[in-house]
Amino acid sequence: MASEVQPKPVKRKPMEWFNLKGKRVGFWGYVVMRLSAIGLVLYLMLHLVILSQLAMGPSAWDGFVAIAKSPAFLALDIVLIIGILAHGLNGIRLSLIGFGVGVPRQKIMLWIGLVLTIVFSIMSALAIFSEVK
Amino acid sequence: MKLNVKMYRYKPGTEPHYDTFPVEVPETGNVLDAIERAWADHDMSIMFRHACHHASCGSCGLLVNDQEKLPCVTPVKDYGEGATLKIDPMRNMPVITDIAVDASVIYQRMQLIGMPIIRNAETLRPDKRTILPEGLETFGRFENCLECGLCLSACPVMATDPQFLGPMALAAAERLLAEPRGVDVEHIYQLVDDEHGVWRCHSSFECTEACPYEVDPGAAIMRLKRKVAGRKIKRLLGG
Numbered sequence: 001m002a003s004e005v006q007p008k009p010v011k012r013k014p015m016e017w018f019n020l021k022g023k024r025v026g027f028w029g030y031v032v033m034r035l036s037a038i039g040l041v042l043y044l045m046l047h048l049v050i051l052s053q054l055a056m057g058p059s060a061w062d063g064f065v066a067i068a069k070s071p072a073f074l075a076l077d078i079v080l081i082i083g084i085l086a087h088g089l090n091g092i093r094l095s096l097i098g099f100g101v102g103v104p105r106q107k108i109m110l111w112i113g114l115v116l117t118i119v120f121s122i123m124s125a126l127a128i129f130s131e132v133k
Numbered sequence: 134m135k136l137n138v139k140m141y142r143y144k145p146g147t148e149p150h151y152d153t154f155p156v157e158v159p160e161t162g163n164v165l166d167a168i169e170r171a172w173a174d175h176d177m178s179i180m181f182r183h184a185c186h187h188a189s190c191g192s193c194g195l196l197v198n199d200q201e202k203l204p205c206v207t208p209v210k211d212y213g214e215g216a217t218l219k220i221d222p223m224r225n226m227p228v229i230t231d232i233a234v235d236a237s238v239i240y241q242r243m244q245l246i247g248m249p250i251i252r253n254a255e256t257l258r259p260d261k262r263t264i265l266p267e268g269l270e271t272f273g274r275f276e277n278c279l280e281c282g283l284c285l286s287a288c289p290v291m292a293t294d295p296q297f298l299g300p301m302a303l304a305a306a307e308r309l310l311a312e313p314r315g316v317d318v319e320h321i322y323q324l325v326d327d328e329h330g331v332w333r334c335h336s337s338f339e340c341t342e343a344c345p346y347e348v349d350p351g352a353a354i355m356r357l358k359r360k361v362a363g364r365k366i367k368r369l370l371g372g
Binding site: 006007009010013014016017024027029030033094097098099100103104106107 | 143145149196198199200201224225226227228229234235289292293295335336337338339341342351352355356358359362
């Protein structure tokens, strides 16, 4: 009896979420959503760790505030703002199209979200660094 | 027109690799013609699935340069003289050999929905000659679905959730709920209102981009989400 050919099984790879090969604009939104979500979760954890320094007395906290005012740290604030804007604006787009609103214009909505993210991030960067002396 | 076909090769028990075959096809030819030339002129052990050669059977779906295509209707001139066509099997389906996949993934999902829609009109998609009723700008037809599986291949969610119903079956469910024709819709709602159903879709719209017949499964899934959410809200309010 001839043996049955065993197909090569599919490897389920989460990294496929970030594989942009051959993908189109809607997928970029999908990738941006995931990357910004991971970034924001990591930020939230870091934020809680930093806040815990409050329990270690004023000197520990003052030390952190001095670091937080450095230009390198402020640059990280801008990365945070980019993440919040990208995730939030794309989240609004996904909520709308999930309820069937504006589905034929989902690509334009994505572009608008990305343009607003860039514009507001630049405005935020200018506002933050204008305060630096 | 001279081209190179860079073909994914896999035989059970061996490591996958690529073989490149120089081929010559007419300028009016399609990618399937180039694959057939590679088979006929270089290596008759190349295994690939095809039948109708005119986008009617949906059996030849694969990846050309990492994008889901029906090679029987994808012109070679889109890639240009001397181009290399990288040919891979569809994603998210077990590979039997070379670019032939186990397509049962496609049909099992359609069977779950029941495949009740029978085409009885021949207006396949609107063009400039189509006379539409007043107020209707365009239309899409789920009945155009070839069941080629390209949407399942393109969907990033399928890459991680093997139980996901997938764009084709969800679009079929939406079509069925829009016009049940006596079918038990409760069963359909139970199937789609599930963690592996409509809520697993994360709206990348790769299915819509990949569909060779403009069925637009992405939009159908969005309508289905609204329908399922509306039904839940109505039930919560005692309706």
